[in-house]
Amino acid sequence: MSYIYLVPIHLHRSVNLEELTRCVENTFGVRTKTRSFKIDLPGTYDPIRKQYNSSLILRQLIAYPPVDACKILGITAVDLFIPILTYVFGEAQLDGIGAVVSLHRLQNQFYGLPENHTLMKDRLIKEAVHELGHTFGLLHCTNPGCALNASTYVENIDQKSHELCIDCREAIGLR
């Protein structure tokens, strides 16, 4: 039996992953385990950009994968970047084991709007399914509403669902 590992990275205790867990399990038909890994987050910080290098976090996440892990998803609240982009909501290995998502830019407060916990949780679930979809080998999908639709801005996330469209489901052998 293999599991999708959900790995909170220095996440505040108030962040509840229950709904995310359920959604991931239902979407991919794989059970999850929530575990802490030893991640050196400060070591991934770029003092010039004042952001965290998501590729370096990803590298640590997958360094010693548990034998029963089919996928490993890190969940963090810090602001992530990859060198060619201003920021990323997350990063994943295409057809690999690891992915990471960040809450940072999913929070209304980041945009100067009133806090909305439900909205943040919904966005996190969509991005988690999105990045995990990449680890299952899915590329970006042009079907509106599909979780694998590319999201550059948070508004794009709000326009899609947390579900995979029929094409994406078929592509990875789900019904």
Ligand SMILES: [Zn+2]
């Ligand atoms: Zn993507």
Ligand SMILES: [Zn+2]
């Ligand atoms: Zn799709």
